[in-house]
Amino acid sequence: MKRIAVILALGLVLATGVTACAPPSPTPAEQKAACFTNEKLAGAEMKLFYEDAGIYPPIATVVEKLHVKCPSGGTYSFDEATGIVSCSVHRHP
Numbered sequence: 001m002k003r004i005a006v007i008l009a010l011g012l013v014l015a016t017g018v019t020a021c022a023p024p025s026p027t028p029a030e031q032k033a034a035c036f037t038n039e040k041l042a043g044a045e046m047k048l049f050y051e052d053a054g055i056y057p058p059i060a061t062v063v064e065k066l067h068v069k070c071p072s073g074g075t076y077s078f079d080e081a082t083g084i085v086s087c088s089v090h091r092h093p
Helices: 002-016 028-053 059-066
Strands: 076-079 084-087
Touching: 028 059, 028 076, 028 084, 059 076
Parallel strands: none
Antiparallel strands: 076 084
């Protein structure tokens, strides 16, 4: 009897695509916080590279190297005049 219940439950999960173990989606505040952390990491890497080479690398190279991305789908840019990495969605200073 238990085997039939497990098989039926598995069939329901497969049919609906819903799993009990799916992690909850991050809240907008959690996404913003994660993005802010990514900006700080990328900014620190930009500065380290500049100290070694005397030039800034492309922000896309740093983002790819660090494997960071905005959880809300934004893109990162770098302002050489201020030395700040910012996100197109969250606009952190």
